[in-house]
Amino acid sequence: MSAGMRREELVRMFAAAAQQIRREHERLSQLDSICGDGDHGTTMVNAVEAMETAMNATSATNVSVLLKGAGWGVLGVDGGASSAILGTFFAGMGVTDLGEECDCGQFARSLAAGLRAVQKQSKATAGDKTMMDALVPAVETFAAAAADGSDVREAMKQAADAAQAGADATKDMVARYGRAKFLGDKTRGCEDAGAVSIALLFRGFSVALSEEKEDSHA
Amino acid sequence: MHMKKFINDPKRLVAELLEGYTLAFPEKVRLSGTNTIVRAQAKEAGKVRLVTLGGSGHEPGLSGFVGEGMLDASVAGDIFAAPGAVKCIEALRAACAGGEGALLIVLNHAGDVLAANIAMQAVEAEGLKVRMVLTQEDISGPDPSDRRGLVGCVAVYKVAGAAAERGASLDECFEVAQRMERNMRTLAVAVRTATHPATGQAIFDLGDDEMEIGMGQHGEAGTGRMQLKSADETAEIMLEKLLADLGVRGGEELLVILNGAGATTLMELYLIFRRVAKVLEAKKIRLVRSAVGEFITTQEQAGFQMMIARMDRELIELWDAPADAPFFAKL
Numbered sequence: 001m002s003a004g005m006r007r008e009e010l011v012r013m014f015a016a017a018a019q020q021i022r023r024e025h026e027r028l029s030q031l032d033s034i035c036g037d038g039d040h041g042t043t044m045v046n047a048v049e050a051m052e053t054a055m056n057a058t059s060a061t062n063v064s065v066l067l068k069g070a071g072w073g074v075l076g077v078d079g080g081a082s083s084a085i086l087g088t089f090f091a092g093m094g095v096t097d098l099g100e101e102c103d104c105g106q107f108a109r110s111l112a113a114g115l116r117a118v119q120k121q122s123k124a125t126a127g128d129k130t131m132m133d134a135l136v137p138a139v140e141t142f143a144a145a146a147a148d149g150s151d152v153r154e155a156m157k158q159a160a161d162a163a164q165a166g167a168d169a170t171k172d173m174v175a176r177y178g179r180a181k182f183l184g185d186k187t188r189g190c191e192d193a194g195a196v197s198i199a200l201l202f203r204g205f206s207v208a209l210s211e212e213k214e215d216s217h218a
Numbered sequence: 219m220h221m222k223k224f225i226n227d228p229k230r231l232v233a234e235l236l237e238g239y240t241l242a243f244p245e246k247v248r249l250s251g252t253n254t255i256v257r258a259q260a261k262e263a264g265k266v267r268l269v270t271l272g273g274s275g276h277e278p279g280l281s282g283f284v285g286e287g288m289l290d291a292s293v294a295g296d297i298f299a300a301p302g303a304v305k306c307i308e309a310l311r312a313a314c315a316g317g318e319g320a321l322l323i324v325l326n327h328a329g330d331v332l333a334a335n336i337a338m339q340a341v342e343a344e345g346l347k348v349r350m351v352l353t354q355e356d357i358s359g360p361d362p363s364d365r366r367g368l369v370g371c372v373a374v375y376k377v378a379g380a381a382a383e384r385g386a387s388l389d390e391c392f393e394v395a396q397r398m399e400r401n402m403r404t405l406a407v408a409v410r411t412a413t414h415p416a417t418g419q420a421i422f423d424l425g426d427d428e429m430e431i432g433m434g435q436h437g438e439a440g441t442g443r444m445q446l447k448s449a450d451e452t453a454e455i456m457l458e459k460l461l462a463d464l465g466v467r468g469g470e471e472l473l474v475i476l477n478g479a480g481a482t483t484l485m486e487l488y489l490i491f492r493r494v495a496k497v498l499e500a501k502k503i504r505l506v507r508s509a510v511g512e513f514i515t516t517q518e519q520a521g522f523q524m525m526i527a528r529m530d531r532e533l534i535e536l537w538d539a540p541a542d543a544p545f546f547a548k549l
Contacts, residue, residue, distance in 0.1 A: 029417065037298050038419040072304065075336065078232075078253070080273070080299035080329030084336060087303065121332055178328035182359060182432075 004101040007061045009209065014055055014070065015088045016211075017204030018048035024200055031193040035129075035180040037119050038064055040193040043079035047086055048201075061100045067110070068094030079151055082194055085118055085131050091118025104155050108146035111159075122177075126166075129173040129180070129187060134198035137161035153209040160199070160206035167191055167199040221418040228416040232274045232296055240332040241279065243544040247284050254309050255281040261290055266382040267320040268375065268389045269312035271306050272330055273298045275415060278545035279514035283372060285543025287385060288379035289322075297416050300329030304540035306337035310348055319347030319388035321334065321395060325367025325376055326354035349388055351378070355402045355525070357463040358432030358442070368404040369477040369523045372513050372546065373537070380539035394536065401528040402418075403464045405456045408433035408521035409446060410481060415517060431456065433521060444512045453493035453524075460526045461503070473537065475508070475525040480515035482522050486513070488521065507537055513545070 021028070021044045029041030054073030060066055071091025077083040093114035098106055115135060124130040126137075141162035145155035170192040175181045226234060232253060240249050243258075253274075261267065272280045281292040287309040293309045295301035306322075313320040324334040331352065338350050353367035353374055378395035385392070408446040409429045411420045424443075425432060429452070431442035447455070466472065474494055476487045487510050498505045506529055514523070529537070542549040 003298060033417070037414045038417040039297070039299065039414065041414070043296075043299065049234050076304035078296040078299055078301050078303045078305075080295065081332050082329075084300065084303060084329060084332035088332075088336060121335055122328075184360075 004103055005063060005098075005107050006101045007063065007066060009152075010063060011055055012208040012211070013205040014048075014051050015204075016208035017201040018022070018052050020200040020204040020207075021045060021197065022046045024196075028193050028197060031190055031196060034190045035175060035183060036186045036193065040082060040197070043077070043082050044197050046077045047074045047079055047083045050074050050083075051090070063098040063100065063102055064094040064096065064110075066094070067091070067098075067114075070094075074165050081122075082131070082197070085122060085194075086197075088121050089114040089118050089135070104146040104150060104152045107152060108143040108155070111139045111142055124177040127173065128177040129170045129175040129192045129195070130177050131192070131194035131198050133170045133173070133192065134163040134166040134195040137166040138198065138202050153206075156202070156206040156209050160202040163199040163202040167195040170195045219530050220443050221413045221415075222506050223413070223415055225415060231416055232294060235274065236281065236294060239277075239544075246542070246544050247281070247421055250291070250312065252305060254305060255284050255289055255294065256312075257284055257286070261286075261383070261495075264318060265315050266318050266388050267291070268323060268379050268382055268391070269309055269313050269320050270323045270371070270375065271291070271295070271301050271309070271333060272325055272327075273300055275517060276514045278512065279369075280371070282513075282545030283543045285541065285546070287383050287539060287541030287548065288543045288546060289323075289377045293318075295329075295333075297414065298445050300327070300333045300432070303336035303340070304334045306333050309345075310337055310341045310346065313429065314341070314346040314348065317347075319349075321378060321388060322348060322350040322392050323371060323378065323395060324350060324352050325371050326364070326510055343468060347388055348393045351392060351399060353399050354400065355404045356432075357403050357405050357459060368525070369475055370399070370402040370525050370527070372477075372509075373402060373473065373475065373525070373527055374398045376541060376546065377533055377536040379541065380536040383539065392411045394532070397530075398527065398533060401464070401533075402525060403460045403527075404444045404525040405431065405460055405475060406433045406479075406521060406523040407431045407452060407456060408479065410518075410520035412480065412517035412519035421516070421519070429521070431459075431515050433519075449478055449489035450493045453490045454497060456524045457494055457497055457526070460524060461501075464526060464528060465505055466526070466528065469504070469528045471504045471506040471534070472498065473504060473507040473509075473525075473527040473529050474498075475513070475523075475527075476510045477523040477525065478512040479519040479521040479523070480512065481518045481520040482504055484511070487522060490524070494524070506534060
């Protein structure tokens with residue numbers, strides 16, 4: 001049974017992630033309106049559209065090439081810090097060559113490389129009430145699941161749950177990074193829109209991989 | 219809050235505003251690529267290029283300062299949001315096409331810095347000659363090591379632009395920009411909020427009788443909310459904080475810029491400036507240069523930014539040098 005990650009899986013993952021964002025973009029903007037200027041949903045819709053466009057624009061089957069393409073697609077979006085972080089993450093994932101198919105362990109290392117690329121650009125760390133609060137646990141949980149011998153589907157499900165828990169936890173945090181940090185205590189009481197976006201992306205990834213599993217049994 | 223603005227399609231706001239801007243000043247600026255403003259006539263070969271980047275909705279900033287003696291290119295982002303890194307890379311490549319090298323001037327805001335760093339790393343890897351100056355002169359905010367860039371960038375564009383026009387090297391332009399940056403301080407005050415032109419959302423709330431010192435360019439809340447004060451009192455409170463932070467002594471020479479936020483009248487700005495000039499005189503601090511007007515706005519926000527900068531002979535000379543940008547001219 002193939003539990004690997006190929007172009008086919010990646011295309012479905014990004015499509016499902018985009019669907020999650022499109023379904024929730026109004027809630028994302030609403031969350032952003034409390035601590036920001038209320039345009040995060042729009043930014044994320046543009047970002048996932050750029051991801052999909054980049055993915056569909058090439059017939060490449062190399063997983064790294066596709067990830068890098070998606071990343072640079074997002075880096076082309078005028079989305080402030082959100083698109084810069086997201087684009088850096090996917091472009092960073094594609095830096096090591098994953099070939100046409102990679103296994104769970106290789107994909108875990110790719111996710112970790114993406115996270116390191118983000119950490120090189122941004123001073124934000126977990127606890128600052130940013131995307132990092134969902135991204136760090138997602139990447140770490142995926143790696144732990146991979147190390148335990150989980151397949152990609154199971155590891156992604158755990159990563160999505162971790163991202164969700166991370167996003168939920170931002171509700172009680174006070175922003176310490178970016179524009180929102182100047183709002184101080186006023187930022188407590190609502191989730192960080194960026195962290196919720198990351199959780200939605202990983203949820204989409206997980207949903208796509210689960211469906212695929214069911215398909216292959218059919 | 220109900221928004222009353224003349225807008226077509228909110229999604230096309232930035233494209234349409236830049237198109238209108240270039241149509242209004244066709245002899246000075248033109249569009250190059252997506253949402254990047256460059257000079258209508260490129261600077262002579264052999265001279266360092268100046269590039270900046272930043273969100274839109276702050277007109278005339280930042281693209282209003284593209285022109286002779288100032289910027290060569292301005293990469294405009296979406297409303298209040300940094301431009302994508304890809305466009306910044308393209309602008310730096312274009313600026314370096316003649317081999318002169320480029321100085322990237324960036325206001326310290328999270329998204330702008332991310333885009334700038336990604337772009338700098340990409341073009342450095344290509345072997346282009348680029349350097350970057352971060353403007354971070356806002357004295358409000360909790361963390362002195364992470365101050366925002368406000369209207370002071372205009373002074374940096376001016377002096378570094380003049381140096382570049384004189385044929386200074388990239389390192390020399392960088393040094394001038396850095397010296398200007400380190401010797402300037404800004405403080406903002408707001409009395410009424412603005413609405414985000416695409417989302418229609420009010421950026422912050424302020425009571426009818428309140429003002430807030432330390433308000434950023436996007437309405438980031440400051441720290442000093444207080445009862446609305448007179449022009450003289452407001453000028454004194456802000457100037458004292460700025461002088462203390464910069465450590466200005468009697469006999470020193472200052473540039474003062476008052477930047478209206480969008481809905482504060484020139485009348486009010488002159489009342490403020492009058493008091494600033496009188497206080498400086500009383501302290502025997504020399505007000506050698508000044509600029510009063512709208513340079514970087516936040517839609518219909520009411521309030522202003524007060525910027526002071528310690529000047530030396532060379533900085534004054536560079537400030538006085540000819541410039542001919544649509545929103546900053548020295549003839």
